[in-house]
Amino acid sequence: MTSTTTPAPARAGATHRPATARPSRVRRLWRGREDDSPLVRPALLTLLLATALLYLWGLEASGWANSFYSAAVQAASESWKAFFFGSSDAANSITVDKTPLALWPMALSARIFGLSSWSILVPQALMGVASVGLLYATVRRTTHNAWAGLLAGLVLAVTPVAALMFRFNNPDALLTLLLISAVYATIRAIESPQRAVRWLVLGGALVGLAFLAKMLQAFLVLPPLALVYLVAAQVRIGTRIKHLLIAFGSMIVAGGWWLAIVELWPASSRPYIGGSQNNSILELTLGYNGFGRLNGDEVGAVGGRGGNGGGGWGETGLFRLFNSEIGGQIAWLLPAAVVLLVLGLWFTRRAPRTDLQRAGLVVWGGWLLTTALTFSFMAGIFHAYYTVALAPAIAALVGIGVAVLWERRTAPEAMIATAFVIAMTSALSFVLLDQASGFVPWLKYAVIVLGVASAVLIVLHAFLPHPMRLAVSATALAAVIAGPAAYAIDTAATTHTGSIPSAGPRTGGMGGPGGGGPGGMGQPPVPGLGQGQGQEVPGAPPGGSPGGLLNGSQSTEQIDALLSADADSYTWVAAAIGSNSASGYQLATGLPVMAIGGFNGSDPSPTLAQFKQYVADGRIHYFIAGDGRGMGPGGGTSSQISTWVSENFTAQTVDGVTIYDLSGGIR
Numbered sequence: 001m002t003s004t005t006t007p008a009p010a011r012a013g014a015t016h017r018p019a020t021a022r023p024s025r026v027r028r029l030w031r032g033r034e035d036d037s038p039l040v041r042p043a044l045l046t047l048l049l050a051t052a053l054l055y056l057w058g059l060e061a062s063g064w065a066n067s068f069y070s071a072a073v074q075a076a077s078e079s080w081k082a083f084f085f086g087s088s089d090a091a092n093s094i095t096v097d098k099t100p101l102a103l104w105p106m107a108l109s110a111r112i113f114g115l116s117s118w119s120i121l122v123p124q125a126l127m128g129v130a131s132v133g134l135l136y137a138t139v140r141r142t143t144h145n146a147w148a149g150l151l152a153g154l155v156l157a158v159t160p161v162a163a164l165m166f167r168f169n170n171p172d173a174l175l176t177l178l179l180i181s182a183v184y185a186t187i188r189a190i191e192s193p194q195r196a197v198r199w200l201v202l203g204g205a206l207v208g209l210a211f212l213a214k215m216l217q218a219f220l221v222l223p224p225l226a227l228v229y230l231v232a233a234q235v236r237i238g239t240r241i242k243h244l245l246i247a248f249g250s251m252i253v254a255g256g257w258w259l260a261i262v263e264l265w266p267a268s269s270r271p272y273i274g275g276s277q278n279n280s281i282l283e284l285t286l287g288y289n290g291f292g293r294l295n296g297d298e299v300g301a302v303g304g305r306g307g308n309g310g311g312g313w314g315e316t317g318l319f320r321l322f323n324s325e326i327g328g329q330i331a332w333l334l335p336a337a338v339v340l341l342v343l344g345l346w347f348t349r350r351a352p353r354t355d356l357q358r359a360g361l362v363v364w365g366g367w368l369l370t371t372a373l374t375f376s377f378m379a380g381i382f383h384a385y386y387t388v389a390l391a392p393a394i395a396a397l398v399g400i401g402v403a404v405l406w407e408r409r410t411a412p413e414a415m416i417a418t419a420f421v422i423a424m425t426s427a428l429s430f431v432l433l434d435q436a437s438g439f440v441p442w443l444k445y446a447v448i449v450l451g452v453a454s455a456v457l458i459v460l461h462a463f464l465p466h467p468m469r470l471a472v473s474a475t476a477l478a479a480v481i482a483g484p485a486a487y488a489i490d491t492a493a494t495t496h497t498g499s500i501p502s503a504g505p506r507t508g509g510m511g512g513p514g515g516g517g518p519g520g521m522g523q524p525p526v527p528g529l530g531q532g533q534g535q536e537v538p539g540a541p542p543g544g545s546p547g548g549l550l551n552g553s554q555s556t557e558q559i560d561a562l563l564s565a566d567a568d569s570y571t572w573v574a575a576a577i578g579s580n581s582a583s584g585y586q587l588a589t590g591l592p593v594m595a596i597g598g599f600n601g602s603d604p605s606p607t608l609a610q611f612k613q614y615v616a617d618g619r620i621h622y623f624i625a626g627d628g629r630g631m632g633p634g635g636g637t638s639s640q641i642s643t644w645v646s647e648n649f650t651a652q653t654v655d656g657v658t659i660y661d662l663s664g665g666i667r
Contacts, residue, residue, distance in 0.1 A: 040146040044136060047150060051132045051157040054492050055125035055166045060117045061495045064587055065169045067552030068499060068599060069103065071583035072096050073120055073169070074590065076107035083107050085262070087271045088579050091571045091592035093606070096579070097275025097288065097599050099258060101212035102171035115590070124173040128166025131177045131392065132157045138184045139396050141191070142360030143403040151477075152399030158481060159391040160503035161329040161384070163488035168501055171214045172388050178210035179221050180392050183363055186225050189243070190359055193234040196243055200229070204247035208254025215289045217389065218255075220374055224366025232359035259285070272605035274579070274598035279605070296379035313382045320376045321387065327432050328504045330387035330394070332484040334372070336425045337394040340401025341365040343417050347404050360400045368393035383500050409461065419455040422476045426451020429483035439505040440486055451479035498551040499580065543656035546581050546626045549600065553584030553624075556655040563589050563622060571619040574659075575611075577601045577626045577638045585624065594620065597638040601626075608640045615662045623649070625658040 032041030064070040068088075076083035078090040085092065086100025096103070105123040113119040132153045140149030156162055165172045185203035189196040203225065210218035226244055233240045262270070262281045276284040284290075291297075296313075314320065322331050341361055348358040371389050375382065401421075408414035426448050433444035454476035461469060487504035496502075547553030553576070555563075563573045563585060575594035576582040578601035586593040596611070597603045606614065614620050623645045649660040 036146055040150070043150055044133075044146075044153075047136075047153050047157065048129055048133055051153075052125070052129050054157065054163060054488065055128045056122065057492060059121050059125060059167060062121065062167065062497055063117050063495075064552065064583075065117070065121060065497055066499055066501075067497070067547075067583035067587060068579050069096065069106075069169045069171075070120055071552075071579070071586045071593075071595075072100075072103050073106045073110055074115055074587055075592070076100075076103055077110040077115055078590075082271075085271050088274065088582065088595045088598075089572065089586060089592040091594070092271040093572065093592075093594045094272040094579075094598050094603065095274045097284065098171055099212045099215055099281075099285075101209060101258075102174045102214065105174065106169060120169050121167065124169055125166055127173045127177045128157075128162065131162075131166070131173075131180055134177070134180050134184055135392055135395060138180065138187060139360065139399040141184075141187055142356045143400055144356075145403045145406075148399040148403035148406075150399075151402055152395045154481065155333060155395035155398050155484075156391055158485040158488045159330065159332070159388075159395065160484055160487035160491050161388045162391045163491045164329075164496065164501055164503035165385055165388040167492060168385075168496055170385065170501075172385065175210050175214040175218060176388055176392060178206050178213060179218065179367075179389070182206040182210065182221065182225060183367070183392075186229060186363065187356070187359065190229060190232050190234065190354070191356060196233065196235065197246060200243050200247035201250040204250030205254035208251040208256070211251075211255035212258055215285055216293075217386075220371050220389070221367050223370055224363045227366055228359050228363040231362060232354050232356070234354050272598075272603065274595075274603055274605075275600075277604060293380035293382075294374070294378050313380065316377050316379060318376055321372060321390075324435050325502070326384045326387060328435065328487055329384045329502070330390050332429060332432060332487075333394050333398055333425060333480065334390070335428060336421050336480070337368060337397040337401070339417075339421055339424070340404075341368070341397050344397075344401045344404045347408060347414075357400065357404065360396065364393045364396040364400065368397060384502055385500070415459055415461050419458045422451055422458065422480060423455040425480045426455070429480070433483055433486075436505040439490070443482060443486055447479050447482050450475050454479055500550055544654070545584075546576070546624060546657055547578075547584055548580060548626070549578060550580065552580045552587070553582070555585050555588035558655050559585065559657060559659075560588050562654055562659070563591065563593075566621070567591050569618070570621040570663075571614075572621070574622040574624050575620050575641075576624040577642060581624065581626050593624075596641055597636070601638045602636055604637045606641075607637055608644060611641050612644070618663065620662050623660040623662055625651070625660070 030041055030045070031038065032044070072082075072086055072088050072095075075087050075090040075092075079087070079092065081087070082090050082092055083104065084100070086095045086098065086103050088094050088096060105127075106120045109119045109123050110116075135156050136149040136153040138149075139152040140146050143149070162176075165176070182203045185199045185206060189199035189203065192199065207218055207222065207225070229244060230237075230240055233243070235243070259281050262273070267279055272279050273281050273284055275288045314323070314325065320326065321334065341364075344361045345358065345365070348355060348361065351358050368390060371393065375386060375390070402418075405414045405418050409418075429451070430444045430448040433439065433447065454472050457464065457468075457472045458476065461472070464472065490505055491503040544556045544559050545554035567573050567589075571592065572594040573589065573591045574582075574585055575596055576585065577596045579595040579599045581601075582593040582595040594606075596606065598605065611620075623641075625642070625646070645660050645662070648666045649662060649664075651658050651660055653659075
């Protein structure tokens with residue numbers, strides 16, 4: 001039946017505007033939600049823009065950054081087989097010692113925009129901006145407080161180790177983004193029982209993908225994710241358990257499909273699995289990159305067991321994260337996060353079981369405690385930059401904890417607790433800034449004075465006029481953020497290369513071989529931004545450099561010309577001991593260079609017999625001798641190959657690098 005209702009005539013002179021007219025897209029983008037303060041959306045956009053500037057500005061200065069992974073990106077940009085397996089070279093001799101998901105965004109970028117520092121590092125920076133935005137959305141959803149989300153995003157953005165790793169090409173950037181995404185999906189499942197299964201399937205898949213980025217480290221968040229759903233989901237306990245089993249299956253599928261293919265693929269037609277001693281992805285997963293990281297039994301690793309309760313990787317214990325090497329990376333707000341977690345759980349103890357604010361405290365608190373304790377006591381390979389995995393949890397707990405205290409700001413116990421957190425954090429900032437001798441020397445005094453003063457005034461909050469309350473809050477925020485923000489800016493302004501980068505000014509800490517300041521010890525000149533374009537930095541050694549365990553080789557025009565000559569006649573234009581020694585020459589020429597022994601030079605690939613056969617078949621043109629640094633524990637396949645080459649072929653020196661021509665036959 002057709003309606004015959006006639007609309008009422010408009011008043012004379014009135015402009016017709018439908019009552020349900022929607023604002024323009026631009027206005028909605030700038031204004032945000034109608035129930036928000038008009039300042040929220042501009043503040044969020046400003047935060048994201050500032051984060052993008054911090055993470056993108058001067059990004060090209062780090063050149064190839066970690067040339068170990070950049071060489072794998074170069075290979076993946078040339079070969080889809082190398083792309084799938086994460087091979088170190090396009091001829092697929094050996095893989096990197098990780099699952100390859102973190103390489104894929106960089107490799108796709110290189111395929112689209114061409115291989116360069118920017119095409120490799122920009123995806124990492126964009127992951128950082130996305131992480132800040134997603135953390136904002138997650139904390140906001142649990143607290144129903146946009147300002148809490150903004151505070152969490154700000155803390156993450158200026159955490160020094162985050163500013164480092166979102167400007168670098170290690171797998172940690174993608175790992176962090178995926179794990180934040182998994183928490184977001186789990187929170188959505190808790191608040192939306194009708195759509196819980198689909199959100200949990202997504203959350204499980206995200207954890208599985210995080211595994212493909214950095215293997216077993218991704219599973220550190222599993223206990224808090226499972227716990228928070230069991231505690232807070234709006235369905236019966238039996239249904240909760242069933243949902244978690246479905247999510248677990250999703251995780252297995254998302255993380256296991258690649259492993260299954262690699263295990264089923266004939267070993268003779270795929271690259272050797274780098275980091276393993278038996279050419280097995282399962283061995284790599286459970287051994288070198290798995291339980292070996294916890295107990296220190298990592299076959300093929302360099303550094304090994306030693307004293308101090310932590311092998312060759314620094315002293316273990318509860319205060320490991322506060323030492324001179326690691327503290328400046330992550331510890332600024334770590335105690336505040338723990339205290340705010342305890343306070344938040346106490347103040348929400350009488351909330352309903354399904355309370356989202358408490359759910360946020362449970363999941364982020366579980367993430368923080370599980371990961372921090374693991375890092376504190378693991379006896380295997382440990383580097384300071386791993387602590388970027390703590391940054392989202394610390395930032396979220398600060399945001400949620402401040403929101404809980406703000407809701408109770410007129411209560412004396414809340415004001416005292418807030419003052420304690422501010423004073424404690426300011427004092428810790430003073431200590432951490434004092435460790436960096438000569439770094440903005442006045443800042444530590446400003447931080448402690450402003451922090452203590454604002455803490456005292458917060459106790460007197462009820463007696464202050466409203467404008468002064470806002471000024472005190474802003475001063476307190478500046479006091480607790482100034483230290484890490486200064487370190488983050490310093491990090492963004494510093495060139496970082498090599499395998500073990502470090503955030504902030506160097507403080508002299510050494511967390512195992514190559515730890516310490518930016519790029520670790522003995523970093524080489526910054527590689528060029530394009531093939532064959534060497535870019536030297538002050539202090540660079542003349543001529544080429546064979547690199548070593550922790551830093552890439554440095555090629556020259558003469559070496560590039562030598563390796564590139566008649567390159568089409570060979571599978572590998574050269575071979576070198578260790579992935580980093582091979583990487584610089586490969587990135588300079590764009591041609592496959594065999595990394596004998598993988599990252600450490602200690603993997604049995606190729607064997608001496610295989611290498612001899614490759615030479616006899618005319619598949620390797622040159623052998624580039626290393627300088628003997630960090631090529632794995634004594635003896636082994638790499639040593640045998642080096643000895644055989646030196647005894648049977650004639651050496652020549654090209655720009656300071658010893659090179660053997662393998663094409664002329666045994667002398």
